[in-house]
Amino acid sequence: MEKTKGRNSMSKRQKGRDRTFLLFTAPGFLLYFFFFITPVLMGLYYSITDWDGISRSYNIIGLGNYVKIFQTSQFMKSLLFTVKYTVLLVVFTIVIGIAIAMLLNRKIKGKGFFRAIYFIPAVLSSMTIGLIFNKLCYYIIPVIGKALHIAALSQNPLADKNLAMWTILFVNLWQGLCIPTLLFLAGLQSVPTDLYDGAALDGATSWDIFRYITIPFLLPVVSVVFVLTLKSGLMVFDYIMAMTGGGPGSSTRSVAMLIYKHGFTQNKYAFSIAEAIVMGIIVAIISAVQIYFTDKKKAV
Amino acid sequence: MVEGRKQHNGLTYVILFFGILLIIFPLYITIVTALKSNVQSSQSFFTLPIPIYLDGFKEVLSNERYWRAFFNTIYITAIVLAGNIIIMPAMSYAVARKIPVSKAYKLVYYFLLLGIFIPFQVKMMPLVKLLSSLNMMNPTGLGILCISSSTCESVFLFVGYMGAIPVDMEEAAWIDGASTMKTYTSVVFPLLKPMLATVLIKQGLWMWNDFMLPLITLNRGWKDWTLTLFQYNFQTEYTINYSLTFSTFVASMLPLLIFYCFMQKAIVGGLTAGAVKS
Numbered sequence: 256m257e258k259t260k261g262r263n264s265m266s267k268r269q270k271g272r273d274r275t276f277l278l279f280t281a282p283g284f285l286l287y288f289f290f291f292i293t294p295v296l297m298g299l300y301y302s303i304t305d306w307d308g309i310s311r312s313y314n315i316i317g318l319g320n321y322v323k324i325f326q327t328s329q330f331m332k333s334l335l336f337t338v339k340y341t342v343l344l345v346v347f348t349i350v351i352g353i354a355i356a357m358l359l360n361r362k363i364k365g366k367g368f369f370r371a372i373y374f375i376p377a378v379l380s381s382m383t384i385g386l387i388f389n390k391l392c393y394y395i396i397p398v399i400g401k402a403l404h405i406a407a408l409s410q411n412p413l414a415d416k417n418l419a420m421w422t423i424l425f426v427n428l429w430q431g432l433c434i435p436t437l438l439f440l441a442g443l444q445s446v447p448t449d450l451y452d453g454a455a456l457d458g459a460t461s462w463d464i465f466r467y468i469t470i471p472f473l474l475p476v477v478s479v480v481f482v483l484t485l486k487s488g489l490m491v492f493d494y495i496m497a498m499t500g501g502g503p504g505s506s507t508r509s510v511a512m513l514i515y516k517h518g519f520t521q522n523k524y525a526f527s528i529a530e531a532i533v534m535g536i537i538v539a540i541i542s543a544v545q546i547y548f549t550d551k552k553k554a555v
Numbered sequence: 556m557v558e559g560r561k562q563h564n565g566l567t568y569v570i571l572f573f574g575i576l577l578i579i580f581p582l583y584i585t586i587v588t589a590l591k592s593n594v595q596s597s598q599s600f601f602t603l604p605i606p607i608y609l610d611g612f613k614e615v616l617s618n619e620r621y622w623r624a625f626f627n628t629i630y631i632t633a634i635v636l637a638g639n640i641i642i643m644p645a646m647s648y649a650v651a652r653k654i655p656v657s658k659a660y661k662l663v664y665y666f667l668l669l670g671i672f673i674p675f676q677v678k679m680m681p682l683v684k685l686l687s688s689l690n691m692m693n694p695t696g697l698g699i700l701c702i703s704s705s706t707c708e709s710v711f712l713f714v715g716y717m718g719a720i721p722v723d724m725e726e727a728a729w730i731d732g733a734s735t736m737k738t739y740t741s742v743v744f745p746l747l748k749p750m751l752a753t754v755l756i757k758q759g760l761w762m763w764n765d766f767m768l769p770l771i772t773l774n775r776g777w778k779d780w781t782l783t784l785f786q787y788n789f790q791t792e793y794t795i796n797y798s799l800t801f802s803t804f805v806a807s808m809l810p811l812l813i814f815y816c817f818m819q820k821a822i823v824g825g826l827t828a829g830a831v832k833s
Contacts, residue, residue, distance in 0.1 A: 272735040275649075275734070275735035275736050276648075276652070276735065279645035279646050280646050280649045280663065282646075283646040284646070284667075286642075286699070286702055286703040286706065287666075287667060287706040290682070290699075290700050291670055291673075291678065291703055291704070292666075293681075294682040294685055297685070298677055301680075308680070358567050358570060359571070361567055362564075363564060363568065369571050371819055372575050372578055373578065374822075375582070375812070375815065377826055378760060378811050378822060378826075379764070379808055379811060380764035380766065380783050381764065382764070382766040382783040382787060383764075383804055383808055386786055386787070386790055386804065387581055387804055390800060390801070394600060395584060395600055398600065429577070433826075441827070486674070489674075490674050496766070496770075496787075514676050515676075518679070518680045519771065524680060528680050531674070531676040531677045531680070534674060535674050535676065535677040538672070539673070542671070542672050
């Protein structure tokens, strides 16, 4: 008798526990479902229509928008720019990030000071940074360029078709290097120092040490930085909006910029959603591939 | 050997100082230009502000649009932070404890992780329709929306952290007859505090600095602007007024820089957390 009573109250408590857990989960999940999943599903639906976003009626046109994306040169041109930009961003971020991290990891004085300064850009808004550099390019760069007799920098580099992308890339790196550098630094600090000492005793050159000790220890961080940077590059928007608005001409119009322009200023509502979905699929595939490979590495 | 090492370190300092120059230079120009009159600036952008000219700064600080944007930004950020204090740790607690025994919660967790793969642009346009049909194209609406946008990342961080805290105390509370709610508020939540700080800094900085979401939801009238929108819209109005333009940048950056001075360690932790895990 006593026993069953105990069990009853136990299961009662368990039920109460489940109810509390449900209460804990419901608000967050409903919010997420409503503002995250619903718009994605709405988007999937609208992308097979010809809706302009304003008129009352629209038709379902199947995959027409998707076909049109690959037939018009606009999207492909933006995609080409975005891919080129992203590749450069990823390469520079990894190379310069590792280099700075290795310098900061040396036995130097004022480590904390350097680190504090190097991390300032990370807390600022990319919009503010973009606008500041926009003004610098307009007012300051030509002054410096003229003083140093560098023809390319004697005018606003953002107004130059060939230099605009490089300028945006520079500003992106100015801010975007902070977090990867810190991650690399943490990775470097995870290398046991006796490994270095042992290698030095064995007469390994600095290149050998870098190649066979540092790089293997950094690889997991490299893969994380790779994906983070890749995603931010493929979706670059704030810097471009602040600095060139996609110009001069359409030379710096990233895919995110194109989607924004089509969706909000040109009433190509359904079409812009289809463009976003294509881009989304590309990003999702890259993320999935990365997770697949990191999982594999863990298994080995 | 020793000499070679010294030379190496010399080069290290040179490169690191060059890096500092690259970081400080734009900020230096921003600050001195804000503190110089237009005449002073057109003579040279590089000189120190002597004498200091404060009219540009005063004009920004007496602009009701700046203060409106400032308080809107605080208001929206506060909503997001409140959501991350009240909803996310509790939700993560339930999910973390239920995943091993319940398929439904496992599904919920994977469903949340799905969000990490979907770029914002995919849901951008329908989201605007959704918000405007709900009459939520205002700071409050954006705040609520942003709670949902932070769900994936926050729950992911909390659930990961939950795995590292011992269940003993929780079980002891349970055996003592404490309700789940009581166990959560008096045992689990206090243990989650270090991760909560990380999450709040991460989400707070993101919200404070975000441009895209305010741009698509709040750019209809200045009363709804955030600081990023204020700067963006302001700079198109005053292109020739150096002092005023750069003063707006300073006025917008200052809260962040002050925050950074006092909380550097916590901020660094907050911004790099999660990245290592994925």
